[in-house]
Amino acid sequence: MARPSKFTAEIGDAICERIADGESLRSICREDGAPDKATVFRWLGEHEAFRDQYARAREAQADSYADDIADIADDKALDPNDKRVRIDARKWLAGKLRPKRYGEKIVQEHSGPEGAPLTQVVLFQLPDNGRDA
DSSP states (O other): OOOSSSHHHHHHHHHHHHHHHHHHHHHHHHHHOOOHHHHHHHHHHHHHHHHHHHHHHHHHHHHHHHHHHHHHHHHHTTTTTHHHHHHHHHHHHHHSSSSHSOOOOOOOOOOOOGGOOOOOOOOOOOOOOOOOO
């Protein structure tokens, strides 16, 4: 069967549903009868509704990866190193897809030596030219 090149809502729905379930676009597009990745990217540029649906599917994909983490951690059949690699990959992907929810929280605090408050240092002072402030 030839790869579809014309966008339909049914094809868009199927792609987004599978992405939301955790599948990669690459694996979806490898299947017989599926559109090529380049075609899907062209559709994303041409169809605003599909673009919005795809963005929501990617967010849901992050949630799917987060759900996978618990299943992987509880799988007694997996080697501990295999678990670690699988979990780390899903954590990284989820953090990139939904950084506000799953990303690393980075806090920057500005303080002086040993946590003391910052002090203002005046390097030079302009002459007041006889004016009263």
